[in-house]
Amino acid sequence: MDRNALLAGGAVGVLIVAAVSAVLVPGVLADPTDDGPVRPGPxxxxxxxxxxxxxxxxxxxxxxxxxxxxxxxxxxxxxxxxxxxxxxxxxxxxxxxxxxxxxxxxxxxxxxxxxxxxxxxxxxxxxxxxxxxxxxxxxxxxxxxxxxIKPPYLQSTTSFTESESLPPVSFSIADAGENRTTLDLTATLVNTGDQPAEDLSVTFVLRQAESNIVASRTTVDAGTIQAGRTESVDATATVPNEYNYYIDVVLLRDGVVIDSARGAANLNPTRTISVNETTEEVELRVEDFEDDRERTPEASDYEPTRTESSAPGFGAVVALVALCATAFVARRWSQ
CATH class of the missing domain: 2.60.40.10 (Immunoglobulins)
Known part of the structure; x- marks a missing residue:
């Protein structure tokens, strides 16, 4: 057999075996460009x-x-x-x-x-x-x-002012009586939003500084405050004289508190308080803060009376008999 023909037949046989192996066994022929498993990127x-x-x-x-x-x-x-x-x-x-x-x-x-x-x-x-x-x-x-971070019902563009020249709450004396003083109260609100603020109300609470007794409480409708406007809300309160008070103002919208502020009213000329502190204790007469509407003449105007009573006993006659008996016993003892 011709040598060249034999070599050609062998080469063809090798190619056929390689092709069949590649089909039956995938991957038996390695890709010369394969560097192994791909490493994940950082x-x-x-x-x-x-x-x-x-x-x-x-x-x-x-x-x-x-x-x-x-x-x-x-x-x-x-x-x-x-x-x-x-x-x-x-x-x-x-x-x-x-x-x-x-x-x-x-x-x-x-x-x-x-x-x-x-x-x-x-x-x-x-x-x-x-x-x-x-x-x-x-x-x-x-x-x-x-x-x-406030929920929607607490979010508001309206609040009390914070300026010293325009404080959030102020007062003036409307009437000074012998025992009580009437104050004109003013709260100042500002709307910093782009829309009108509606359904607002302001509650004024006056507390005696040292005892925290509520002397007066009143709520006033604040109405509607237009965007970018500053408005004031007025109220009156009557309190006992010669005491100092904190004036708490609370801004509400549909019953929800959205802001608050505090001021001070010094009606005692010898002692003063500021918004953040008190100076000293004072003598407190609780009756000054009683509601006059609940007091009646029968309960408050009366004459003191004296009553005499004696404890149960035997009276003067028995005491005389006891004295005679004692004298008789003493005489018999001396004999």
Whole structure:
């Protein structure tokens, strides 16, 4: 047989065997460009931001946005664990895990978690980044004063003024009687919003400074305050003389307290108080704060009387008999 023909037939046979093997056993022929398994690209936490979400009287929802930086090869099974930790106790308040999935493009990806926490105190927000259940990075941020996040029914653009030249509450003497003084009270409100404020009312409460006894309480309708306007609300109160009072004003909308302020009225010329402190104790006569409408002449105007009574006994006759008996016994004893 011709040698060349034999070599050609052998080569054809090898090619046929290789082709059949490649079909029956995939991967038997290695790709010369294959470098083995592809390593996942690096991922880390680029930034964490916190936003205030819906709030109720007891809780607030915090929106935690985590930005994840990814480079090079695709990375599978990426997830983020977010925890809210009470800043005072160190206890975990709530936890949420967010599945990010597979990251294929270079750049940043975003994972958002919503954590509902009590509307009080502060929290440390801990973010942990996982790849295939392996912790690869973490970050931490803090938030304080969560109670300042108000629910919708407490949110208002209207409040008492805070200027020294236009204080939130002021008073003047309307009538000074022998025992009582009538005060004209004024509360000043400002609407800093873009819409009119409606259904407002102001409650004036006068408390005797040292005892905290409520001497007067009255509520006045504040009406509607237009956007950007400053309006005053007036009321009167009659209180006992020679005492100092705190004037508390409370702004309400549909029965909900949305703001408050305090002033002071010094009706005792020898002692003064400020909004934040008192100076010394004074003698307090509780009857000065009794409601005159409840006092009647029968209960308050009367003459003191004296009553005489004797305890049960035997009277003067028995006492005389006892004296004679004692004398008789003494005489017999002396004999």
């Amino acid at each position: 991922v880390d936490v680029a930034d964490v931001s916190i936003a205030a979400g819906p709030a109720t009287g007891e809780t607030v929802t915090l929106g935690i946005e985590t930005r994840i930086d990814h480079r090079r090869n695709p990375t599978q099974n990426v997830s983020v664990l977010v925890r809210a930790i009470d800043a005072e106790s160190g206890l975990v308040t709530t936890t949420e895990r967010v599945d990010v999935g597979t990251l294929t493009r270079d750049g940043e990806a975003t994972a958002t978690a919503n954590l509902t926490v009590p509307r009080e105190g502060g929290y440390d927000i801990e973010v942990v980044l996982y790849r295939d259940a392996e912790r690869v990075d973490e970050a931490r941020k803090s938030i304080r004063g969560v109670s300042a």
